[in-house]
Amino acid sequence: MNQHRRPVCMGGPPAAPRQEEDAVVVTELEVRVQLLASGGGAYNINDNADILSEILARLDGRSLASAASVCRLWAAVSRRDAVWEALCLRHVGPASGPAAGHATRTVVAALGGYRRLYRLCLGPALDRLGRAGALAHAQARARLSLSLSLSLFSIDCYERLGGGGGGSAGAGRQQPPSSLLFLCKPVDVS
């Protein structure tokens, strides 16, 4: 395993839904192996990736997205879906019982993962609620409905399947923007 710094993406046709994830290819395992080599001294936040992930899991969405730019290890850890899962579950109404947690995770993974769920559904909704001051008032009432989030999320998934399904070789670069982006803008329903 002599893979040192490989700065570019692997070539070849990217699978349509995973385009954005192909960007940085250095895996978390590679970074951890590299870091093990450099040792000594007081504990550094990068010494243990699992502890780093515990810490990053307690950030808000924007801070977590910006944390990815700190260094390779942070980029790799912030890509862990478990970290985004922790963030999402802090804002979403509780699933009933521990078994439901596993079932939810399966569904969310099938639809594209918690990071995508946050990006498309929860993040925009939280931003809008924050701006409207709703979060300040009733913490309990502002907990977003898990089933609503999943419904919106599955709409996005079906859209992607429909748009990218046709073309194979080299296609899919010009995907129509997700219709869920409406959540980011105020909607006039008058």
Next chain:
Amino acid sequence: MAATPADASSSSSEAVVGGEKSNKMITLISSDGESFEATEEAAKMSVTIKHMIEDGCADDGIPLPNVPAKILSMVIEYCNKHAADADDTNKHVADPADADEDDDNNNNNASAGEKEDLKSFDASLVAVDQATLFDIILAANFLSIKGLLDLACQKVADDIKDKSVEEVREIFKIENDFTKEEEEAVRKENAWAFNE
């Protein structure tokens, strides 16, 4: 047994009705050989220690080679405080028959005050330098004390929140090991969070 307001407010971690709680003291030995005593109840806030006690490995003291004395004393302080708090909550819940209305009000006021106390205790426990804070995290992780791990990790997260990337690197002495292309790719990957 008459329950008077005086009794209700003198709550402490004495042995009480419902004799499951023993007052047995557990010895914990830090990495530098110092011995600390804690009640079994407080010690069991650590899932790691709880298992050792239940497996019968705790009789001669529990050596903790990963935890230095300075940190162990803070951890024990945390456990004592929070075990007592959990104890009080259980007591209030467990004796509804004894409580008349006055008692309830007193208990509720005491609880609210105690919660504030606990919050400020927690805040001051983690208001330490970075090295100590990480030592606490490592100890809480090793000892499986969820509340303390939560508390300490949240403190570090709060230090990261709303800081620029350069500031974060400086605070935690992290080297920027991205290549130009990687850095740009990561920035693009996460640009969605910054579009208004």
